[in-house]
Amino acid sequence: MTLIEESARIVSIKGSTVQAKGLSSYRMGEITYVGEERLIGEVIAIVHDTATVQVYEPLEGLRINDPLYPTGKSLSAELGPGLLSNIFDGIQRPLDNIKNISGSGFIERGIQTNALDRQQKWVFEPRKELKKGEIIKEGDVLGKVKETESITSSVLIPPGKSGELVEIMEKGEYTVSDTVAVYKNKSGSKAELTMMHEWPVRIARPYLNKLPVSGPLITGQRIVDMFFPISKGGTAAIPGGFGTGKTVLQHQLSKWSDANVVIYIGCGERGNEMTDVLREFPKLIDPHTNNPLMDRTLLIANVSNMPVAAREASIYMGITMAEYYRDQGYNVLLTADSTSRWAEALREISGQLEEMPVESGYPAYLGARLANFYERAGQVVALGSPYREGSINITAAVSPPGGDFSEPVTANTKRFVKTFWGLDPALANRKHFPSINWQNSYSGYIEEIEEWALETGLMDWGRYRQEMLKILQKDNELEHIVELIGSKALPADEQLIILIADIIKEGFLQQNAFHPIDTFCSIEKQMKMMNLILLFHERANILIKNGCPISLINSLRTVQILKMMKEEIRNEDLTQLNKIEDHIIFDMEELGSKYGYK
């Protein structure tokens, strides 16, 4: 990259920012190298002749009067084959390269490396329909590249470019910087296209139009799929105090959901959690494609002791890469852990700019930034031909101080997401996981998903859901009474509600992420499990009405079986669940012969 000759100098250094004077141009967002080590920075404020630059690396060692080198470019992501199965830092430097270059396990400063490998060759296959002389437009698919076993990526004409195709290369091996096509633009000059292009991360990539969301993102997590589902293209927040299960839930979504591409952003969280994903995902098989999970996964790691400015950037890097796969027609799941750390990075930098804080030190634009981010989710029709629909789901962890959901980041996030999985420390403490609280969580996609369920033949989805929620609701009311007078004093049918709620909580809502069978539950199994629990309720209710004592029902072995079927019955042999049905009917009829069964 050519650096512009500059007389720019540092005039002050503070936290993660420097101020500079003497730049030849002052442009917001310009990437500017700082100091002799060329640390990467970005202009974030301009006052008269002083620019403030946030620096993506530690500032130790910088001095007043050290030079700056503007690049004329904005913070951009490289987009092309080679992103998947990779792990990047917050400014898209591959961590593997950083390791190789520095020759150390620690992340040293001032390492510059491309996001995409310039040496690696890919097989580019041109799109057959494309002929010389044809008009090509932004978003058009130029050809295909098999990026991993799971994902064939499309080479796209970058947004903003169009013209007449002059030449397109034949099928063959190319690097991302080799020319694969040449076109003549409006002014008549020729320009080359490669398999990669760059995009400024703070600007949303264009699309033709947004679509209403439709079917669900199937996650294999029961409480999500059946109670608080999320549409493809939908947004969800996962707020919860420490240790309530945000990260595990996000790992579960990344592993088991039926998205085509998963982008996992570890934003200010633990190093070991990233290592965990790195080591585990290659070993896991994607149940939807039977390829290693890593083939569809891309990781961004700004762990908690990496520079905060890069943490601020990591979210934008992630969403831009998500948009790139969306534009190819894929359903992308972007999951960010944790957006609170990102908001804190904003706060820290805002403080260094001496901006006026509004609440808990956060800047006034916190809500606007969050809105911007969540707006980049959704289902869209991509630009160009052939016709493609793609989507981005955002699921984001929020880490409220003291677990208090009224704090600014949670409160603002709530304004922009449609699904809310509120994690509950009381559930987490008793190891009820996922600790999603069924009283205060909600999904804004129920109608769409109910429609989808009817279309796909899951006729009972809505009814089962309603019935179970009703039982849980009633149980919650009864709990308050029990807390005062004990359960002995309740009428038998209400005691039965408590028992059924208990079966639902333990046998259905709880799902052990680390259990080989229970970690993923197919929709068919989920439906059948609900069916059995409700069948049990229905039959038991009749018995109770006929005077059967609750204690007899409580001690039925079926109760135990219903609580254990999630772990004992594999997704592959659901016929086993029919045996449980027989069991229920048998148990009930036995009691029925004594107490009357009609």
Add this chain to the structure above:
Amino acid sequence: MARITVKGVAEIRGPLIIIEGISGIQMGEYLEVRLNEQSTRKGRVLAIEEEKVIILLYQGTYEIEKDEIETEFFGRTMQLFVSEDMIGRTFNSLGEPLDGLPAIYSDEFRDVNGAPINPTSRIYPRNYIETGISSIDLMNTLVRGQKIPIFTGAGLPNNQLIGQIIKQARIAEEIEGEKFAIVFGAMGLTMDDYIYFQRLFKETGTLDKVVMFTNLASDSAAEGLLTPKVALTTAEYLAFDCDYHVLAILSDITNYCQALREVSVALETVPARKGFPGYMYSDLASIYERSGIMEGSKGSVTLIANLTMPNDDITHPVPDLTGYITEGQIILDRSLHNRSIYPPIDVLESLSRLMKDGIGEGSTREDHPSLSNQLYSAYAEGLDKRKLAEVIGRKELNRRDQIFLDFADKFEEIMVNQGDVHRTMEDSLDKGWKLLTLLPKVELTKVSESEMTKYCPEEED
């Protein structure tokens, strides 16, 4: 890099001094202020605005003479000479000997601020540590390379617990010729506690394995900001350069955070909660994240931190932010303590996030995951019933509820209240199964039929 010396300071404010009219100073630069022939104070450049340099003096600004004082800038960040010879020695937070022996000289020196470990270079920790304490080993198993705080309250026996861990835990396998060292960082420690640990190391025969960095309550608080840095720099060196299994103990994080707040107030930064700075999360992370295991070395850094919750309040920013960074927490509970239960570990609120990969077949025992799940769930249920009984009276409980309440009582009596003795993992597991016999079989929904037949003792009457 050339050193720069200047005379006089423009401003003295809390632990900060501000020097004006100099150039060539580096961000983060190490410096010394010369008070007189014998004594110097050490500091670090926190910010530079044009020709104004803002400096934190670790030993405070008391008796600094505004116009006469000389400051020498070293042209580099603070470094620590590191060597295996540090083992068995005692230093202050600046790495200067306190034991009357000569200073450490070595070819090896390290920047005390450290650098983040590349996640691709980490090895995910999976080897469990047997601490000999049931409520940890069985219910919140620790692994080598984990970072975990002990959340305690004033007057609770957290130091005793750490003592027991040091005494009993096998962190290195001596038979396999592995090397073991303890790095102890004291931040604002009282003399009593200091003496306690000194004695502990002596009694447990570990004194010759310990590197001590001490900042006592009577020392400057700002100096305590350096303690974890020098301690972990040493720990990293011993683990990743010399293949030691290092147990790093920091005590007390709350003191550290108070010093951090003091400095941030002097810097006039906008506070986040309770006056603590917004960057406290990142700052604490730069301590805790320095634990773990790395490729290419046989060693590990396991970090245990003492953290006193002000007013027993777990939502206070110090425990709260810590919990968001560490890999779980061990929580001591006052009501258990008041009932003379030792160690008073709140089993339900405590958590070890790395437990899942450290236990089960091939490491502890195949039944461990489901057994601990079952115990967790039954104990939680029992505690609910205890609460209920407090309202409606024990007699009003139905039979099932009473069984669970009895279970909770027995769990605390047998499992938690083990006293100052060592229990093997095997023993803890068997005690767990024994407790489960108190429950009707239909209630055991987390353990499998085959585990039951294999491990559950027959009910005896």
